[in-house]
Amino acid sequence: xxPRVSVQKPPNIELLEFPEKQSLxxxxxxxxVLLHIGAVAALFMFSWANLAVLLFLLxxxxxxxxxxxxxxxxxxxxxxxxxxxxxxxxxxxxxxFEGGPIFWVATHRIHHQKSDMPGxxxxxxxxxxxxxxxxxxxxxxxxxxxxLMSKYxxxxxxxxxxxxLNNYHWLPNVLLAGLLFAIGGVSxxxxxxxxxxxxxxxxxxxxxxxxxxxxxxxxNTRDDSRNxxxxxxxxxxxxxxxxxxxxxxxxxxxxxxxxxxxxWIQIRVLEFFGVAKAVxxxxxxxxxxxxxxx
Numbered sequence: 048x049x050p051r052v053s054v055q056k057p058p059n060i061e062l063l064e065f066p067e068k069q070s071l072x073x074x075x076x077x078x079x080v081l082l083h084i085g086a087v088a089a090l091f092m093f094s095w096a097n098l099a100v101l102l103f104l105l106x107x108x109x110x111x112x113x114x115x116x117x118x119x120x121x122x123x124x125x126x127x128x129x130x131x132x133x134x135x136x137x138x139x140x141x142x143x144f145e146g147g148p149i150f151w152v153a154t155h156r157i158h159h160q161k162s163d164m165p166g167x168x169x170x171x172x173x174x175x176x177x178x179x180x181x182x183x184x185x186x187x188x189x190x191x192x193x194x195l196m197s198k199y200x201x202x203x204x205x206x207x208x209x210x211x212l213n214n215y216h217w218l219p220n221v222l223l224a225g226l227l228f229a230i231g232g233v234s235x236x237x238x239x240x241x242x243x244x245x246x247x248x249x250x251x252x253x254x255x256x257x258x259x260x261x262x263x264x265x266x267n268t269r270d271d272s273r274n275x276x277x278x279x280x281x282x283x284x285x286x287x288x289x290x291x292x293x294x295x296x297x298x299x300x301x302x303x304x305x306x307x308x309x310x311w312i313q314i315r316v317l318e319f320f321g322v323a324k325a326v327x328x329x330x331x332x333x334x335x336x337x338x339x340x341x
Contacts, residue, residue, distance in 0.1 A: 070185065071184060071185060072183075072184060072185065075183060075184060076184050078144070079180075079183070079184070079248075081241075082144070082241050082244055082245050082248075083241075083245055084241075085237050085240070085241025085242070085245075086237070086241045086242040086244075086245040086246075088237055088241070089234070089237035089238045089241055089242040090242070092233075092234035092237060092238070094234065096231060096235070097231065097234055097235055097237075097238035097239070098238070100227065100231070100235055100238055100239045100243075101238045101239060101242060101243045101246075104142070104223075104239050104243050105243050105246060105247055106283075107139055107142070108139050108140070108142035108143045108243070108244075108247060109143055109247040109250060109251065109282070109283065110283040110309065110310065110313075111135075111136055111139045111313075112136060112137075112138070112139030112140030112141070112142055112143055113139075113140055113143055113145065113151075113247070113251055113282075113285075114282065114283040114284060114285055114309075114310040115136060115283075115310045115313060115314065116133075116136030116137055116139055116140045116148075117136075117137070117140040117145075117148060117151045117152060117155075118155065118285065119298055119310060119314070120133060120136060121133070121136070121137065121140075121148055121151075121152050121203060122151075122152045122155045122156060123295055123296050124296065125296055125297060125298035125314075125326070125327050126298045126314055126317075126318070126323045126324070126325060126326040126327065127323065127324045127325045128317065128322055128323050128324075129322070132322065134208055137208075137209065137212055138212065138219055141212055141216040141217075141218075141219045141220075142219050142220055142223065143244065143247050143248065143251070144217075144220060144244045144248065145247075145248065145251060146213075146216055147193070147209075147212050147213030147214070147215075147216035148200075148203055148209050148212060148213060148216075149193055149196050149197055149200045149203050149204060149209055149210070149213040150192075150193075150196050150213055150216075152199070152200040152203055153196040153197075153198075153199030153200045154168050154196075154199075156199055156200065157199060158255075159292070159295055162268075162269070162270035162272065162292065163259060163269075163270040163271045163272075164270075168182055169182040169255040169256075170259065171256055171259045171260050171271070172271075175256050175260060176256075178252075178255045178256040178259060178260075179249075179252045179253070179255060179256035179257075180252055182255075183252075193210055193213045193214055196213070197210075220240060220244070223239065223240060224236050224239075224240050227239045227240065250278075250281045250282050251282065251285070253275075253278050253281070253282070253286075254278060254282060254285045254286065254288060257275055257278055258272060258273050258274070258275045258278050258286055258288035258289075259271045259272055259273065259288070260273070261273060261275060262274050262275035262276075262278075262286075262288070262289070263289070264289050265289055265290060265293070265302075266289055266290070266292070266293035268289065268292045268293050270292055272288045272289045272291070272292035272293075273288060273289050274286065274287050274288060274289045274290060274306070275287075275288065276306070276307075279300075279301065279306065279307060279308065280307065283308075283309040283310045284300050284301055284307065284308030284309050284310045284311055285300065285310075287300040287301045287302070287306050287308060288300075290302050290306070290329070293329070294329035296327050297327055297328055297329035298311060298314050298326050298327055298328060299311040299314075299328050299329065302329060302331050314326060
C-alpha cells in the first residue's frame with residue numbers, strides 16, 4: 048500500500064471556478080495548425096545548424112522556461128533566485144507559446160487544487176485527448192484575460208512586468224523569429240520556432256495526459272498522478288508527476304537517485320553558486336525509495 052499523503056495547497060490562492068465552453072476556439076486552433084504545418088515543413092529543411100538551434104531553444108524555453116520557471120519557481124515557489132533571473136525564466140516560458148506567466152501559473156494552481164476532480168482544466172477523466180490538447184482547442188480562451196487569471200496568481204499580478212508579459216506573451220517568439228531569419232533564413236525559423244514549439248507543447252501536454260493515466264504510483268495522492276520515466280526524459284524531469292503531486296513545493300521531482308531530473312540538477316548548480324536560495328526539498332523515507340528500486 049502506497050503511503051497516504053496530503054496535497055499542499057499553494058499559498059494565497061482563492062478557490063474559484065474555472066469556466067469552460069465546449070466549442071472550438073478558432074484563433075488558438077488556427078495558430079496550432081499553422082505551427083504543426085511549419086513543423087512538418089521543417090523536416091524537409093534539415094541541417095545540423097538547425098538541429099542545434101532547436102535543441103538549444105528547447106532547453107532554453109521548455110527546460111528553463113516551463114520546468115524551472117513557470118512550474119517550479121513561479122507556480123510553486125520551490126526556490127528563490129534574483130528577480131532579474133526570475134523575469135528571464137518567465138520570458139523563456141513565453142517562448143513555448145503556452146501563454147504568459149499569469150495564465151500558466153493560474154491554470155496550474157487550479158489543476159493542483161482540483162486535480163482529477165470537477166473543475167480540473169485538463170483531467171483525463173474528461174478524456175485522454177481532452178487532457179492532452181482538447182482543453183486548449185475547445186476551452187475558453189484566457190491567455191490574454193490577465194484580469195481574470197490574476198485572481199489565481201495575485202503574487203505575480205503585483206509585478207508590472209508579469210502583467211505586461213502576460214498580455215504580450217507572443218512577442219518573444221516574434222522577436223526570436225526575426226533573429227533566426229536574419230541568421231539562417233526560413234529554414235532556421237521553422238526549426239527554431241515551429242518545430243521547437245510543437246515538440247515542446249506535446250512534451251508538456253504529456254504531463255497533463257500521460258502522467259495521469261500510465262505509470263507507477265509511489266504515493267497514494269487523492270488524484271491519479273503517476274510517475275513516468277519516459278515523460279521525465281523529454282520534459283527535464285516533469286514526468287515524476289506522482290512525486291510532484293505528493294510534494295508540490297519540492298524543487299526536486301525525481302526523488303530517487305535513478306529518477307533523472309535535469310531541472311533539479313540545474314537548480315542544485317544554481318544553489319552551489321549561491322544563485323538559488325531557499326530551495327525546498329521533500330524529505331522521504333529512504334526505505335521507501337529502496338523498496339521501489341527493488
